[in-house]
Amino acid sequence: MTKYALLDFDGFICKAWFASKSKYRQNDDPTVILRKLVREAINKATKYFDDEVTTYLFVSGHTYKKDLYPSYKATREKDEDMKAFRDAMINEYEAIKSEQLEADDLISICISAMDESEDYITFSDDKDLRDISDVICKININSQVEELNWGTGYINLFCRLLAGDKEDNVIGIPKVGMTTALKLLDTFPSIRNTFEIYKRKNISIDDALKQITLIAPVIRKWNEYPADVFYTGRNILDEGKLDEDIITEIIIGQVIFLSKLAMEVYLDENKKN
Numbered sequence: 001m002t003k004y005a006l007l008d009f010d011g012f013i014c015k016a017w018f019a020s021k022s023k024y025r026q027n028d029d030p031t032v033i034l035r036k037l038v039r040e041a042i043n044k045a046t047k048y049f050d051d052e053v054t055t056y057l058f059v060s061g062h063t064y065k066k067d068l069y070p071s072y073k074a075t076r077e078k079d080e081d082m083k084a085f086r087d088a089m090i091n092e093y094e095a096i097k098s099e100q101l102e103a104d105d106l107i108s109i110c111i112s113a114m115d116e117s118e119d120y121i122t123f124s125d126d127k128d129l130r131d132i133s134d135v136i137c138k139i140n141i142n143s144q145v146e147e148l149n150w151g152t153g154y155i156n157l158f159c160r161l162l163a164g165d166k167e168d169n170v171i172g173i174p175k176v177g178m179t180t181a182l183k184l185l186d187t188f189p190s191i192r193n194t195f196e197i198y199k200r201k202n203i204s205i206d207d208a209l210k211q212i213t214l215i216a217p218v219i220r221k222w223n224e225y226p227a228d229v230f231y232t233g234r235n236i237l238d239e240g241k242l243d244e245d246i247i248t249e250i251i252i253g254q255v256i257f258l259s260k261l262a263m264e265v266y267l268d269e270n271k272k273n
Helices: 009-021 030-049 064-068 080-093 103-113 127-132 150-163 178-184 191-200 205-215 226-239 244-272
Strands: 002-008 054-060 096-098 118-123 135-137
Touching: 002 009, 002 030, 002 103, 009 030, 009 054, 009 080, 030 054, 030 080, 030 118, 030 135, 054 080, 054 103, 054 226, 064 205, 096 103, 103 118, 103 127, 103 226, 127 150, 150 178, 150 191, 150 205, 191 205, 191 244, 205 244, 226 244
Parallel strands: 002 054, 002 118, 054 096, 118 135
Antiparallel strands: none
């Protein structure tokens, strides 16, 4: 049985960089801090499984979402020194990077491609990955491995599709937060149900598509294009490699799927009125 440690490496890089700049550790080398964080993550995974682990580190590329919606994450501060450090660490650690996807998308792809003989721990502070993963650990040295309730995480993801994500400049439905979103959703939510709620709230189809595309990880359990997803995930897990052409197909498949479903919902609603 293969065990994996899946590291959201951007989070590790940021943690090491800002720790080195804190007033308590101003003289610390971020490279040394990063090395310790990565080593501790692998040690935790090895201890949790009582077995050796295969470790993969993932970072985000430019991401197609920024091309579709230039405002996506546009308010995040840029630090050229940190960027140089990030670039150097990506090369040194041979992190897996797709220019079209973010780290959480890549990790989701890997998780979706695993079979029953495989298991994993995601190491990340990202809330999306917390909701996607079955087992997760935060990046801090003292953080403990957590086994999560997939059903709760699944519902949380749909709540964010309605509430938006202010950190990423995604508005969602005005005046709808996570608590209100939960009340609006059915017991077991669906993408169709999510579009129906946007329609009832008088949000245009274009804005509904924008919000859902920006927040939804590329991989959900929609099974609309499993062959491409499985191929990409297995290629990463087995060889640590990406096929950007297949990733392009996955992205196109998701956008087409969401667009068709949105049209069905909005046209059906219009026919009723």
